[in-house]
Amino acid sequence: MNAEHMLQLETLWLYGPIFFIPRYTAGSFQRLNVQGKEYTIPPNTNVILNCAALHTQPSYWGDDSLVWRPGRWLDEKEEIVQPPPGMYNPWAAGPRVCPGKKFSQVEFVDVIARLFQKGKVTPKLEVGEKKEDAYKRIKNIVADSVLDVTLHMAHPEKIRLVWQVGV
Numbered sequence: 724m725n726a727e728h729m730l731q732l733e734t735l736w737l738y739g740p741i742f743f744i745p746r747y748t749a750g751s752f753q754r755l756n757v758q759g760k761e762y763t764i765p766p767n768t769n770v771i772l773n774c775a776a777l778h779t780q781p782s783y784w785g786d787d788s789l790v791w792r793p794g795r796w797l798d799e800k801e802e803i804v805q806p807p808p809g810m811y812n813p814w815a816a817g818p819r820v821c822p823g824k825k826f827s828q829v830e831f832v833d834v835i836a837r838l839f840q841k842g843k844v845t846p847k848l849e850v851g852e853k854k855e856d857a858y859k860r861i862k863n864i865v866a867d868s869v870l871d872v873t874l875h876m877a878h879p880e881k882i883r884l885v886w887q888v889g890v
Contacts, residue, residue: 727832727839728803729793735813736778737791740873744772744815774812783810847883 748768755762764770779788783806784795796804814821821827838844846857861882869877876882 725832725836726793727835729796730835731828731831732796732811733791733793736811737789738868738874739774739778739813741813741815742773742775742874744774744812746770746772772812777810777812780810783807842886842888844884844886847885 747770748764748766750766752766753764755764778784781788798804809816814824814827846854846861848854848857849860852860864878864881865876867877868874
């Protein structure tokens, strides 16, 4: 697995394009087993899958489930970690999976690989600011993101970046 793919998995895991997946139980009763306890959901009941909660569930992902760590996607043999079904849903799943899933996967990896092939990006430092402080400032701005239909930064204009080519 390459770094671009790990970056994609981690980005979509923490900042996925969808946070809730609406479903319903159709015309029959559905049984749901949660931690050994069975629940019966009546027909025609709306059910909302909270992807953000699934993607950051500490009991599965560990105490650092809210920490940016692309390395979590590699095991000891440097092979991709496959989460159990239902624990990673950035494009939804099943028969209603996003039709653009494969295209977006390929496009993401291609764009990131090309951008960083001969360059790097760093935060533009404010007057008297150290690089570590700039990273903290940016992290706080990203943490202040807004959940509407999709996730977006409340104040992206507060983040300025410097692109360096040929480094």
